[in-house]
Amino acid sequence: MKQHPLCTDCEREVDVNGLPIPAGLKREWSAVETRRQFLGRSGKVLGWAALASLFGDAAIRGRAVGADAKSPVTSHGRDNLGLPHFAPKAKRAIYLFMSGGPPQVDLLDYKPNLASQYNKDMPDSVRGNQQLTGMTAGQSRFPIAPSHWAFKQYGQTGTWISDLLPYTAKMVDDLTIVKSTNTDAINHEPAIMFMNTGNMNPGKPCLGSWLAYGLGSMNDNLPTFIVLQTKTNPKENNQPVSSRLWSSGFLSSEYAGVGLRSGGDPVLYLADPDGIDREVRRKMLDAVEEINRQTQADVGDPETNARIAQYEMAFRMQASVPELTDLSKEPQSTWDLYGPDAKQAGSFAYNCLLARRMAERGVRFTQIYKRGWDVHGDVVGILPTLCAETDRASYALVTDLKRRGLLDDTLVVWAGEFGRTVYSQGGLSAENYGRDHHPRCFTTWMVGGGVRPGITYGETDDYSYNVVKDPVHARNFNATILACLGIDHNRLTYDFQGLDQRLTGPQPATVINGLLA
Amino acid sequence: MISAERTEGAERTRIKRSAWVWIGCASVLLAALPFLFRLDGHAHGDWLQFLGRFHPTLLHLPIGLIVLVPVLEVAGATRPALRDAADFVLRTALALALPTFALGYMLAYGAGDTGTTVSRHMWGAVVLCVGLMLCIVLRPGWVTREQAFVYPAVLSASVLALVWTGHQGGSMTHGSDYLTHYMPGPLRALIPFSGSKDAGGNSFYALHIHPVLDSKCASCHGSGSAKADLRVDSYDALMRGGKDGAVVVAGKPDASVLLARVTLQPGDPHFMPAEGRTPLTSEEISSIREWIRAGATATATSVPGVKFASEQAEPPPQPVGDYSSLMPQIQEMQHGLGAKLVPLSAKASDGLILRTVDVSSSFGDAQLAQFEKFAPYIVEAELARTAVTDASFDTLKTFTHLRALHLEGTAITGSNLTKIKSLSQLRYLNLSGTKVTAQSIEPVKKMSQLRNLYLFNTAAESEGSTARSTP
Numbered sequence: 001m002k003q004h005p006l007c008t009d010c011e012r013e014v015d016v017n018g019l020p021i022p023a024g025l026k027r028e029w030s031a032v033e034t035r036r037q038f039l040g041r042s043g044k045v046l047g048w049a050a051l052a053s054l055f056g057d058a059a060i061r062g063r064a065v066g067a068d069a070k071s072p073v074t075s076h077g078r079d080n081l082g083l084p085h086f087a088p089k090a091k092r093a094i095y096l097f098m099s100g101g102p103p104q105v106d107l108l109d110y111k112p113n114l115a116s117q118y119n120k121d122m123p124d125s126v127r128g129n130q131q132l133t134g135m136t137a138g139q140s141r142f143p144i145a146p147s148h149w150a151f152k153q154y155g156q157t158g159t160w161i162s163d164l165l166p167y168t169a170k171m172v173d174d175l176t177i178v179k180s181t182n183t184d185a186i187n188h189e190p191a192i193m194f195m196n197t198g199n200m201n202p203g204k205p206c207l208g209s210w211l212a213y214g215l216g217s218m219n220d221n222l223p224t225f226i227v228l229q230t231k232t233n234p235k236e237n238n239q240p241v242s243s244r245l246w247s248s249g250f251l252s253s254e255y256a257g258v259g260l261r262s263g264g265d266p267v268l269y270l271a272d273p274d275g276i277d278r279e280v281r282r283k284m285l286d287a288v289e290e291i292n293r294q295t296q297a298d299v300g301d302p303e304t305n306a307r308i309a310q311y312e313m314a315f316r317m318q319a320s321v322p323e324l325t326d327l328s329k330e331p332q333s334t335w336d337l338y339g340p341d342a343k344q345a346g347s348f349a350y351n352c353l354l355a356r357r358m359a360e361r362g363v364r365f366t367q368i369y370k371r372g373w374d375v376h377g378d379v380v381g382i383l384p385t386l387c388a389e390t391d392r393a394s395y396a397l398v399t400d401l402k403r404r405g406l407l408d409d410t411l412v413v414w415a416g417e418f419g420r421t422v423y424s425q426g427g428l429s430a431e432n433y434g435r436d437h438h439p440r441c442f443t444t445w446m447v448g449g450g451v452r453p454g455i456t457y458g459e460t461d462d463y464s465y466n467v468v469k470d471p472v473h474a475r476n477f478n479a480t481i482l483a484c485l486g487i488d489h490n491r492l493t494y495d496f497q498g499l500d501q502r503l504t505g506p507q508p509a510t511v512i513n514g515l516l517a
Numbered sequence: 518m519i520s521a522e523r524t525e526g527a528e529r530t531r532i533k534r535s536a537w538v539w540i541g542c543a544s545v546l547l548a549a550l551p552f553l554f555r556l557d558g559h560a561h562g563d564w565l566q567f568l569g570r571f572h573p574t575l576l577h578l579p580i581g582l583i584v585l586v587p588v589l590e591v592a593g594a595t596r597p598a599l600r601d602a603a604d605f606v607l608r609t610a611l612a613l614a615l616p617t618f619a620l621g622y623m624l625a626y627g628a629g630d631t632g633t634t635v636s637r638h639m640w641g642a643v644v645l646c647v648g649l650m651l652c653i654v655l656r657p658g659w660v661t662r663e664q665a666f667v668y669p670a671v672l673s674a675s676v677l678a679l680v681w682t683g684h685q686g687g688s689m690t691h692g693s694d695y696l697t698h699y700m701p702g703p704l705r706a707l708i709p710f711s712g713s714k715d716a717g718g719n720s721f722y723a724l725h726i727h728p729v730l731d732s733k734c735a736s737c738h739g740s741g742s743a744k745a746d747l748r749v750d751s752y753d754a755l756m757r758g759g760k761d762g763a764v765v766v767a768g769k770p771d772a773s774v775l776l777a778r779v780t781l782q783p784g785d786p787h788f789m790p791a792e793g794r795t796p797l798t799s800e801e802i803s804s805i806r807e808w809i810r811a812g813a814t815a816t817a818t819s820v821p822g823v824k825f826a827s828e829q830a831e832p833p834p835q836p837v838g839d840y841s842s843l844m845p846q847i848q849e850m851q852h853g854l855g856a857k858l859v860p861l862s863a864k865a866s867d868g869l870i871l872r873t874v875d876v877s878s879s880f881g882d883a884q885l886a887q888f889e890k891f892a893p894y895i896v897e898a899e900l901a902r903t904a905v906t907d908a909s910f911d912t913l914k915t916f917t918h919l920r921a922l923h924l925e926g927t928a929i930t931g932s933n934l935t936k937i938k939s940l941s942q943l944r945y946l947n948l949s950g951t952k953v954t955a956q957s958i959e960p961v962k963k964m965s966q967l968r969n970l971y972l973f974n975t976a977a978e979s980e981g982s983t984a985r986s987t988p
Contacts, residue, residue, distance in 0.1 A: 082863040087834075156720060158816050173818060220875045331974065360901070362874040405925065405947040405971030454818030470821060486862055514821030 019287060083214045084486025089517065090411035090449030091218065093211070093485060094355045094366045096394060099192060100239050100373030103420035103435045104443035106147045106383055108168075109179050109464045110160035114146035114422065122423045126465050133186055135376060135425060136436045142423035144463070145433035148380050157454045164387040167395035174398065174407075176451040176515055180458020180467040181444045183418050183474040186437050188239045188374070191417035195474050196245045198505045205249035205494075207478060208365040210503045211485060212255040213248070214492045218362030221320035223258035223313060225365045226358055231262045231346035233389070236372030236382055246367065250496040254306040254313075257367060260354070262346030266325050270318055278318075285311055324357055338396040341389070349393035356400050359410050373416055376425050377434035398447055407448045411484045415444035415477070422463045441467045444477070450484025452517045475509040483511040533654065540650045547643045550622060556636070560629040569624025575617045576686070582610035583649070583679050587672055604656060611649040618642050621686075632742040634685050641682030648675030689742050722752060722815045726808050729801045730755065733790055749775075752815040767813040770806045779805075835942055836866035837918050840894040847891065854884055861896060868896030868918055873903050882908045892916045901947070902926040910936040921945035925971070931957030938964060949973035 105111060122142045136142075151160045152169070159172040168175075185191035190200035197204040205213070212224035227246045232238040246257025260266040272281055289308050296304040327334075327343075334353065335342060341349035348370050355366045370390055375382050394414060401407040419442025420435035427433075441460045447453065459469040472480075479489040482503065489509055493500035560566070586607050593600025621642060625635055651671045659668035687695065730749040736742065738759075739750040747759025755775075758764045764775040778789040779797045790796060797805075804820070811820040840847070847858045847869075855876035861867040871888060873880045881904040888895065892915040900909070901923040910933040913922065920942050931953035937943065938960050946967060948958065955977040961967060972978050 084862045086864065087862045087867045156816050157818055158814070218872060218874060333974070362872075403971070403973045404949050405923075405945070405969065405973070408945060408969060409921075452819045452821075455821055457821050 019283065081214060081492075083216075083492065085488040085491055086486050088450070088484065088486025089409070090484045091409045092359055092362070092364050092366075093411040093413065093481065094359060094397070095207070095368070096352075096390075096397075096412065096414045097195075097367055097369045098373050098390070098414065098416035099241055099369050099371045100188070100237065100375075101191075101416045101418045101420055101437055101442065102373045102386075103375060103379065103383065104179070104441070104460075105420070105422050105435070105464045106149060106379065107162050107165060107387075108177060108443040108445070109441075109460055110151040110162075111146075111422070111462060111464050112151075113462050114144060117144045118146050119143045119428055122463060122465070126461065126463050128466070130440060130465075131186055133437050136421070136423075139425070142421075143428045144422055145379075145424035145428050145435070148433075155454070157456075159456060164384060165391045167392045171395055171398055171447070173454045174402070174447050176446045176453060177456045178444045178446070178458055178472050178477070178515065179441070179456060179460055180469065180471045181415065181419075181442050181474065181477055182467055182471055183439045183442075186418065186439045188417060188437075191437075191439065192239075192241065192245060195415065195417045195478075197247075197249065198475060198478060198503045202244045202247070203249050204501070205251045205255065205503070206246055206257070207481065207503060208246055208257050208367055209248040209251050209255040210482075210492060211365045211487075213251050213494070214487055215364055215485065218364055219320075221316040222324065222358070222361055222363050223317070224363065225255065225257045226363050226367075227257040227259045228351040228354060228366065228368045229259065229262050229346075230348045230351055230368065230370045230389075231344075232371055233385065235385060237374040237376060238371040239374050241369050241371060245369075250501065251494060252302055252306045254309045257365075260321075260325075262351075267314075267317060267321055270314075270321060272318065281315065281318075285315055320361075324361060325354065327353065334400070337400055339392050341393065342396075347393075348389050349396065352393040352397040353400075356397055356404075356406070359401060359406050360404070375420065375435055378432060379435055380432045401448065409449045411446060411448045411450055411481065413444070413446050413481060416442065418442050419464075422465060438465070440465060446481075446484075446515070450517060451480075451515050455515075457512070457514055470512075470514065472512050472515075473509075475504045475507065476512050479504050479509040480512045480515050483516065533657075536654045540647070540654060543650060544647045547618070547646055550643075551636075551639060554622070554626050556625055556631050556639075557629075561627050563627075565623040565627025567627075569620055569622075569627045572617060572620040572624045573690070575613065575620060579610045579613040579617055580679060580683060582606050582613065583645075583676065586610065586652070587676060590669075590672070600660075604653075607649065607653055607656065611646070611653060614642075614646050614649055618646055628744070630689075630737075630742045630744060631746075633740055634689050635742050638682055638685035638689065641678055641685055645675055645678040645682055648672075648678055651675075689736055691736060720814075720816050720818050721808055721811075721820050722813075722817075725804050727752070729797065729805065733795060733797055733801075736794070737791070756813070765809055765813050768810060770809040773809050776802070776806055776809060834867070834896070834920060835918055837868040837894045837896065839865065840869070840891065841865065843891060843894075850887065850891075854880070854887065856880055856884065856888075858888075858891060858895070869894050870897040870899065871895050872899050874899065874901075877901070877903045880904060882906055882912070885909050886912045888912070889915055893918055895919060896942075897921040897923075899923045900927060905929065907931070907933040910934065913937055914939060916940065918942055923947045924951060925949040927951055929953065934958060935960040937961070940964075941966060943967055945969045947971040948975060948977075951975055953977050955979070 105114070120143065122144055127142070147162065149163045151162050153159065154161050154169040155171075155173040157173050159169075159175075159177065161169040161172060183191055183194055185194050185200050193202060194200045196206040208225040208227070215224075217224040225246070229241070243256075243259065246259070248254070248256040258267075261268065265271070272278065288311060292304050292308045292311075295301075296308075330353070338349045338353050341347045342353050344350055348368065351368045355368060358366045370386075372382075372386055375386075398407065398412055401410055401412070419438045419440075421438045422435075425434035425436040441464060457470055458467060458472055460466065461468050482489045482492065489502060489504045489511070493502045495501070499506065586603055589599045589603035589606060593603060622639065624630070625639065648671055652668060652675060655664065655668040655671055658664040731739070735748075735750040737744045738747045740748070745759040745761065747764060748754035748757075749764075756763070756765055761774070764773060764778075766772040770776050778787055779802055781788040783796060788796075807820045811817060851857045856871065856873040857875075858869040859872050861870055869891065876884075880900070885900070885903075885905055889912050892912075895916050896918050898913065898916060898919060898921070902925070905924070905927050907929050909929070913919065914936045917940065919940050922937075922940075922943060922945065925947045926949070929948070929951050931948065931951065934953070934957060943964065944967060946961060946969070949971045950973065953972065953975050958970075958972065958977050961970060
């Protein structure tokens with residue numbers, strides 16, 4: 001076994017990059033090393049068992065198909081994955097996640113017949129055996145609430161779009177609108193987990209992690225998968241989102257999404273403290289890496305490699321992130337397009353602009369979370385705000401990508417975790433209404449590399465309650481996204497807990513060819 | 518001697534007069550025929566159709582003979598024997614033209630053809646027959662030089678009438694754009710009326726439904742001839758249907774007669790296209806079916822479930838050769854320069870992407886030149902925001918399989934763009950944010966295979982970046 005560079009009971013005095021290491025620290029290390037020697041060198045079964053329990057689930061962590069634990073620190077064995085499986089249409093993706101569940105009936109799923117049914121009860125036959133949330137289960141009746149807003153036809157395709165989305169309306173001929181998206185869960189946490197990871201329970205890798213793992217990085221100086229959270233608006237009903245949603249699950253944690261903060265420094269403690277220059281930082285990291293490599297050699301835990309990679313990534317991000325977030329060189333045309341909101345760090349428009357800059361710089365997957373769509377009440381009051389925050393910015397992002405020639409190989413997805421009911425939650429008045437969660441159908445859209453522009457896919461019934469044609473289950477939705485990026489969802493797997501795990505789960509999933517270009 | 522001449526002259530005058538009478542009668546009869554037996558769009562008996570269908574077998578004989586007449590007349594200037602033959606040929610032509618006309622009329626009347634092309638064809642034939650008869654009568658006067666110009670004029674007019682009539686007939690059988698369909702673009706620009714039948718726009722109907730109906734159905738159900746009172750040569754006419762009602766029921770392919778008729782067994786008497794014309798391909802049928810299912814609109818730009826893999830003559834990407842022996846060099850290059858060659862997919866023949874984003878500021882022409890040895894394997898060059906200059910085109914022109922070239926944000930001026938004209942695979946060129954001008958991009962604008970040209974933030978922006986091509 002190789003001598004550890006900081007080991008004190010070796011013959012020669014070890015010099016680590018000339019750093020002045022205090023004697024106390026060396027003593028402490030020697031104690032650690034003694035335990036390590038006991039466990040590692042004795043090779044006793046008991047010792048390994050103890051280690052296994054210490055490392056928790058990491059010790060029973062599975063290994064990638066073809067992955068090699070001894071591969072270099074970057075591109076961790078994923079060179080052997082044989083990905084993309086086929087020539088991709090999109091190299092990267094931007095996912096605009098409308099957390100909370102946008103009400104499709106008020107935005108994109110036009111139901112002209114509802115106006116005449118105001119305050120009538122929704123037929124039981126339509127509702128069928130659908131489970132209700134605790135919020136409306138006690139309601140004695142389910143009065144139909146037609147949308148407060150008018151719809152008009154736009155574009156060559158004549159697509160009906162709500163007056164709330166005047167900017168989205170301008171790009172309907174480019175969009176692939178999916179009216180028949182549906183999911184299994186009716187409450188936020190399981191539903192948002194399901195959309196992102198293909199499973200309602202936490203612990204599975206999310207779409208972005210699968211992409212980072214499967215396709216790897218395009219830019220070594222930026223994370224492969226970046227998450228941007230939009231600052232919440234206290235007027236809105238903000239459901240929490242957590243880092244579980246961009247977790248890498250059982251995949252190595254280097255594939256987890258890296259969140260940029262919406263205010264202040266995008267990454268905390270990214271700048272070196274006073275008195276520490278880049279040279280010193282480099283030396284420190286070199287020393288830490290050497291220690292970590294030794295640990296990796298001793299213990300063989302792949303998470304050590306992940307740690308090394310993350311330190312290195314952070315070092316490179318010290319240079320790349322300030323450049324990424326420096327908007328001072330954006331031309332006036334950018335601000336004209338994105339609107340004044342884009343100057344506010346943390347706004348949805350600002351995040352969309354960052355997403356475009358990340359696409360230019362080779363970030364594989366950017367996910368922007370916009371919370372607040374959970375309009376259980378006061379739809380008339382809140383929805384215009386939500387749309388004002390997102391409509392122009394979404395349009396600006398797509399248009400910006402398009403004019404810069406990036407939309408050809410970037411897939412943009414706009415989706416929430418479920419839809420909302422056509423019947424009113426709480427009191428229905430002539431002026432206002434609320435809408436409860438609805439998993440059976442919701443409207444999403446995609447645009448860009450791989451998808452077929454100018455179509456509306458799938459149909460819902462007259463109450464926007466059930467899918468009547470071409471359903472797109474969340475599982476198939478994800479399989480289709482993977483297909484745009486050149487991935488066969490059945491072949492991007494990871495052996496964990498005795499199962500070839502995949503984003504779409506163990507149940508069969510199909511790519512929706514009708515959505516593909 | 519004198520009296521003999523006079524007698525001969527009187528004899529000729531008499532013959533001529535009776536000939537005029539005959540011609541007059543025949544002409545009136547021909548011209549009256551369409552009014553006696555109106556082409557009213559109804560079929561009239563199998564016998565007529567049976568005989569009428571010999572029209573196409575016969576018609577080429579008189580055509581050949583009529584065309585031969587002026588040839589003989591001109592050639593007869595030096596070889597008088599030929600000119601003697603001309604009269605015989607002319608009479609034979611008429612003798613064949615009249616039955617051809619009769620059969621043609623039987624065909625139209627029997628099958629119930631109507632439409633502008635049919636009537637043009639018919640009236641052209643009437644004019645032609647009358648012209649031929651006039652030629653026969655006028656020719657002796659030309660031979661004796663009594664009237665030097667009348668016969669040539671009438672003969673020329675007859676030949677023109679022949680061409681025009683023949684074209685109308687051809688349009689009925691083969692479709693009106695048969696001749697111009699494969700006309701090369703530059704030639705097409707010279708002929709204003711050709712291709713005017715496009716439905717226009719980039720809707721699914723205009724791109725995939727109209728062309729099929731126009732080429733395979735419109736010869737019988739179009740402006741020329743509208744059998745069963747059905748026209749499919751415009752969206753409105755198609756949706757209006759024929760004498761038996763609508764043929765397209767939006768959203769219901771199974772209820773749409775149009776689809777039913779083209780999907781019958783080919784031997785079925787109701788199978789369309791009738792009369793042994795080219796049937797629709799299964800792809801064409803399925804796109805019509807999906808189009809109807811999706812609502813049969815004139816405006817939707819695409820329809821779920823229909824894909825056109827290589828439409829609009831978009832050739833499949835050319836596979837690159839085997840570069841496995843170069844792998845060590847490729848890896849070495851990556852370590853040395855920091856720029857990577859990344860496989861596009863697991864399929865090696867999909868080629869490599871040249872990726873420079875990690876080292877963009879230090880990646881210049883000299884670095885690019887080192888990739889020349891991998892030139893035929895590189896299908897995409899990501900050179901955005903690198904330090905490459907116009908000199909890079911000397912290297913890039915060797916990237917024979919290049920399909921996408923990113924040069925956005927570089928210092929190129931485009932003065933050398935003409936060097937990459939030979940990149941026959943290039944589909945995507947991004948020059949956004951460069952110093953190119955309207956003038957310097959001229960060479961690439963002429964690259965017909967280039968689908969996407971991006972000029973955002975350049976002096977040439979007003980030239981218009983090509984939008985994403987519709988699928």
